[in-house]
Amino acid sequence: MVTYIIRRLIWAVVMLSIVSIITFAIFFLVPRLAGATSESLAARYVGRTASAEQVKVAAEKLGFNDPLIVQYGRFAKGIVAGADYDYGPGVEHCPAPCFGYSFLTRLPVWPDLLDRLPVTMSLAFGAAVIWMIAGVATGVLSALRRGSLFDRAAMGVALAGVSLPIFFTGIVSLVVFSYGHPFRITAPGGSFTPIEENPAMWAYNLILPWITLAFLYAAGYARLTRAGMLETMNEDYIRTARAKGLNERVVVVKHGLRGALTPILTIFGLDLGLLLGGAVLTESTYSLPGMGKYAIDAITNQDLPKVMGVTLVAAFFVVFANLIVDLLYAVVDPRVRLG
């Protein structure tokens, strides 16, 4: 078990390194293929008003003329060991993990990311709670009443749910429930109140994004749960449970759902991991200052250090979620042996 975790951790690190190399290569190579030179990249650092000579000096200083591998090495070293940064009056140490400094704001990326994290986390976890409850409950009921009116209605809604683009539902929800309404359900975007500051405001600001996001996922999970339940309810062990004389509720919940929940948990973990890296569309629709919005803004401004940082953090969450899911799997399903 311990060796398994260690091995998985090593693999996670390897995977993140690969992701970072690819990301780095793409973001530092493709612009060059597109015609950017180290000068034009540096120009982004020193602004439009700088003289050509200043640009040259900056390019040299930022190491844009070094081979890619050297640049990557520097970047990686920054993450592991931190980096030194000349902020003008002096040199400052940017402690590990140092994801470099934004082209635009000149501020280290890492604290920025830490700053955005609570927003995305609030969004993701809040929505997750809603969708798990709503999705799984609907799925179970649908499966038990297979073919009933409820089942068909629920599955119809669920199918519609997974077919609606979230940026569409998002805007519509904003128009209907928020923009210029006397009784707006939520402050549409831009506003995030940390939960420790004011839980009521926190929820108020997030309720609409939660519901929109949760609707999409709940729809998917309802379908998943239903399929899973239909399958487990056909398992032999359900027949055994009934043969023991258990009542139907226990059979469904303790035996059926327990069996169906494992794959759902897996997917849940991965979905959550993916979301924690930034709910790009939701956040940009609702202007929530989370990781996803950060990513979009960074991309819009071609702020490469930010893009790198946010990509890596997002990848980290996916990898981490994978790891947790695998470990959890062993807890949930005793048949899984880790070793």
Place this chain on the structure above:
Amino acid sequence: MAQRDQAEPGGFVNEEPLLSVQGLEKHFPVTKGLLQRQVGAVRAVDGISFDVRKGETLGLVGESGCGKTTTGRLITRLIEPSAGKIVYAGQDITHMSQGRLRPLRRDVQMIFQDPYSSLNPRHTVGAIVGAPFRIQGIKTGQGTKKAVQEILELVGLNPEHYNRYPHEFSGGQRQRIGIARTLALKPKLIIADEPVSALDVSIQAQVVNLLEDLQGELDLTYVVIAHDLSVVRHISDRVAVMYLGKIVEIADRKGLYESPMHPYTNALLSAVPIPDPKRRKERERIRLQGDVPSPLNPPPACRFHTRCWKAQEICTQVEPPLETLAPGHQVACHFPENAPGLAGGLAGGVSGGAASTGAVPAGTDPA
């Protein structure tokens, strides 16, 4: 049938065996991680030797997981042996390349256990039975279709079903299709891996009969793998009993069933339920305890010692070699029963064994 008589003790002395297996081993590595590091091995087949003579049927029995299928797959070179030697018709095919093996594959064919998974559900019967021609690049006189239909008829199927899909056939019919496929290339040796165990009793008999008929007609040599001792007894001339990757006893049919020497064979035989209510009270039973140990960690020396009621110190330390104790009868046991000189039939052997060793009485059930 003619050949069967020859297989009785005393027959065949000089003829070279069609297939000879010597010290064959297959250890499946248990690997881990990206680099496929080996952390252990399943010793599925662990040094077995036997010969198969032309025209005879060799039965291979044993409990689940003892390596029967692996043996069959080794002989047909579907998997690569870890050690040992396979000689077919005088040719060493142990490590022969797949390319050089191709022509030989016409001679050695395999019948599979599961009539549902052994036929590709996306191919028609014609395509399935015709596949050997296509794969081996054989042109037949009147075209493949004709040839296939002839074979279908041979195994008792309607040739008009050429264009049907496997799912339209019953289990027994599917098994016939599988047999038809193996016959397409006019093989000499057929390895049948549990050819009937997935079938209902009534169908089982049809297939058994078919196999026997074909053997007579086409001059085939069989290695029949099965766990059902009755079926094996019915079709085999000689029988090998396997336990955890080893052959513990090999003898002609009569010798094995009437005077088994290995305790395991004895136990197996006595465990078979007899469809005769009167006999159930008369029989002496040997009840083995527990299950077969894992081939990942087989017990040392004699692999059977953990379940054997006759086991003694030596059994845990020295591996008994497979020795010929009677003509055509080889056993790997330190304390064989029914060996020449030791009197008594099956029942006597058992009680005698228990009494004489006095070991592990838990292993027997006097009831």
Place this chain on the structure above:
Amino acid sequence: MSFLELKDLRIHFPTDDGLVKSVDGLSFTLERGKTLGIVGESGSGKSVTSLGILGLHKGGRARISGEIWLDGEELVGASQEHVRTLRGKKMAMIFQDPLSAMHPFYTVGDQIIEAYRIHNDVSKKVARKHAIDMLGRVGIPQPARRVDSYPHEFSGGMRQRAMIAMALSCDPELLIADEPTTALDVTVQAQILDLMRDLQRDFDAALIVITHDLGVVAELSDDILVMYGGKCVEYGTSDDIFERPEHPYTWGLLGSMPRLDREPTERLMPIKGSPPSLINVPSGCAFHPRCAFEERTAGLAKAEVPELRETEGGHLVRCHLPAERRRAIWRNEIKPNLEAS
């Protein structure tokens, strides 16, 4: 009245392809302490019957008619809730594949405890003790330790033992074992058969053993019921069935089996064809397309469904051939072949 009595039980499933008549007019009786063996080919309706007795088809698509009397109570018409309270306590079942029949996520102990506590108002601790006892009784070594194992940590034989322990935990009066040993190796099968025999003696339950292996029924049963195409074709004591079988299908079964206790015959005597579809059951006697003696009924077999008739002393046979002819055929044509050489 008998302890268990089935009267004209029919269990049909409407499906896309048509109505599946899995059980079609099955009647038999069984007394406490007795063992009934049900044999038949795959798909003959054995499992459907057993599940039907436990009321496990209810709430599904099955159409059930007829009567099932258990200890004076009628079950087909009884409420689902009532039947549920009987399950486990009054009647219990052992399934064929113990690995899939046990929940993979709960320990063996938990599953036995659960079964015990539904019907007995006891604390978890007491139930656990009981579970350990039961595991010990079915011959699991170190039951106090193994009670916390998961099913997958057991070997096949142990699993089946645990399954039996679970079924017996509430001391049921009727125990149905559906192919209890089919998934097991011979040596383990022998252990389980012994165990079941011992347990039945101790518990004095009525036992129904379902199998397609004639050897197994011969080992266990007092009476044997041969099923074909959802119907009983022959019923009698073990002796009747093995010594004086009267139905051609039973003969076929006997003739198909290679047997260790007899000399190996040259050829087996299989039944031709394959089992009938339960949607389009052959007209008349369902067995007639496969029956070697069909011509001897003068077309009757094709036209009419034969009645299940008593020949002598509780021996029932469903065949158009007159009893005398059947006995003659057995004596002269079948039996000698079986014992040939």
Place this chain on the structure above:
Amino acid sequence: MRAEPEAVAIAGGAPIQGRSLGQIAWMRLKRDKVALAGGLLVVFLILVAVFAPLIVGAFGQDPMQFNSDLIDSSTMAPKTGTGIGAQHLFGIEPVNGRDIFSRIVYGARISLLIAFLATLLSVIIGTLLGVTAGYFGGLVDSIISKTMDVFLAFPILVFAIALAGIVPDSAFGLTGDTLRVSLLVFIIGFFNWPYIGRIIRGQTLSLREREFVDAARSLGARGPYIIFRELLPNLVAPVLVYSTLLIPTNVLFEAALSFLGVGVRPPTPTWGGMLSDAVRFYTIPHFMFFPGMAIFITVLAFNLFGDGLRDALDPKAR
């Protein structure tokens, strides 16, 4: 001696009918009204996309044509009375007064084209690598599987946006819509293959254990023969089903990229692009409604059809 023809045509009752698996699936699909409706809708949408010029021509509106005279130049909104009507079925866009209906119709082209091609790309890569990994196992499998893991760890959307954003306007010898479409197809298709790859790998792993593969090998068949003749025909069903279900995902993906402004360049109409334009004019509901609905209906249609197809091809239901 000939074997007794025991098994021939004595199954009792009516002989089993000769139906191929495809026929069975089709029969089941025919009974599934909802799936059929989805299928018809899919066909309809494809026809719309293919015959967009004809359809638009029939209504006499050019998707690029400005109708400034219908726009109130102070609010940029369509003048009152120039909304939905016979002239402009779905009304006109604010600012420039382009006909929404014809833009929706043309939008179907881009949407479906990209979704189909991207799906095709994913399916080809995914199937080939999935089969390879599943069939060969061992190190090959390890490498391919881990590659899939790495791919799945990428925040795809972020990546796609970034990539689509930095690729210049003419590259790889392509320009304009051709470049954008190819680029989007590449990005979407390339990042999606592991999903299908995993499924195919899993299916191959289980197929490989089936004895018919051994049977072919024991006849001397080589790797390619087994992959292409034995395995692939059995993978057609899952590939078909997952492609059908991947298409709507890709429609959404393309719409999201266009919505975020990194899709096909304007003024080529795309649904996502129209929707993103509409956000500024949310007070003009129809502007948002039609592209939103177009995406929704398309995705729904493919999902309905895909679900039905999956049920129809499900071997378990057989």
Place this chain on the structure above:
Amino acid sequence: ACGGGSGSSTPSSSGGAAAGGSDSKSEFNAAMTGVVNPSDKKGGILKFANGGDWDSLDPGDTYYGYSWNFIRLYGRSLLMFKSAVGKEGNQLAPDLAEDLGKPSDDAKTWTYKIKKGVKFEDGTPVTAKDVKYAVERSFDKEVFPDGYTYFNDFLAWPKDYKGAYKSKDVNTDSAIETPDDYTIVFHLKQPLSNFDYFAQLPATIPVPKDKDTGAKYKEHIIATGPYKFEKNEIGKGFTLVRNDQWDPATDPNRKALPDGYEVSTNVNADDIDNRIIAGDLDIDVAGIGVQSAALGRVLSDPAMKANADNPTSTRLWYTSINGNVPPFDNIDCRKAVQYAVDKVALQTAWGGEFSGGQIATSMLPPAIPGHEDFNLYPPGADNKGDINKAKEALTACGQPNGFETNISYRAERPKEKAAAEALQQSLGRVGIKLTLKPFPQADYFALYAGKPGYAKDNKIGLAMNGWQSDWPDGFGFLQQITDSRVIRETGGSSNISVRDPEVDKLVDKAMLETDTDARNAIWTQIDKKVMEDAFVLPNVWTKTLLVRSKNATNIFVNEAYGMYDYLGMGVK
């Protein structure tokens, strides 16, 4: 909303709202000419929101007009624009300085006396050295990339000077002298008659050297104005509270009515509009006016419209016609574009009459001295272009059937996109086929439209562009976009099309001309010359529709910024 009060409000005299002025009139454009809701009430919090992110709060590094408007709340530069209605807001007033600058006779040396008693928020007195340091640090464009380079370019810096950080011990007296703590003297390389405009730049807001953290200074700025930072979360927002070290006695320009300000950034722009209309929010700090969605609402509801203003700013949206890209090397082809364009469609694309702007016929916006109304390319009676003239021009150019070229715009800007599409449409009428080329905003000038080599190679004949004057004068407006010498091969330049040596000469002449009127006349001449060359297709002079806050007092438009003046505002 109020009933229709009549009579226009009287322009208030100066220094923000006249106390106790008559009842404000809630009518359209009332705040353009008068103070709406005048009041002297202190207290309350004003809530601002920004649809985007602030470029920087650092006085040495900010280049947005709204930021300069806002920065006056926490920073005091040498001079400032008066917090006053309309044209008066264009006037400079001393802030940190005691008076406007004293030029030497040759206008190459400018001297300012600094007020005594001005303190930083920590109580340290502000001296001339702090101002000097602030200007020196702003020199470093590596640390402050967003800022302007006026001081870099015009002061007589020592050779190879690299700014306060990299040239720490270099004596910079050649550029800036501080003879005593309260005198600062700027030495210029060339005469500059309007250096006072430089002196109002935020770069002259003093920065204490020992508190300067370079790139990170924006996280904690040491205030000199009436407010200081309480909390500052870059990218999300910040709050300002009263600075108790601010002495009103030193500051006649600021009333400092509210107790503080709450500013959130990166807020959804539509939401900002709705919240302002609903009264939840006071100001869209960027001053860009309402979004399209709210525009319709405001204009169609008389009550709402009465609560709105429609100022023009000194911004011109235009399309550069790149003479380097054939066939635009031929002036007639450029003229064809001028004639063919549908200016109404263009105006609509930019947002219409109210939120887009006034149709521009030349470069200099009306608010800038030197502006003259003229139209060299009359677009037909309905303003939709003169197709015949355009065709004639095409024929003259040798392309009677039109030609193909590309038009670039910033991908993130929907209005630029719409304008490009409108051009595509209207030019299409005479056979000029445009292909749209969106580029990322961040690299638009540096890599694409502003990079002459790229533009030429990729046939970017037309490029969407915009320019706003840094202050209301011809130099601030025209120099950067008409002088061909600012065109650089790399780095990106604002002028990307005007290449006329004559224009360059005129620019030089204007810079040397110390007489204001004569100077303005030269700028007019430049404007005309560029239009004759047809290197620039003016689109619109920006107008924005601003909605007044329901809670704020003293609302008026300051013409220098083209938006509400943030200094005088109070809370009801």
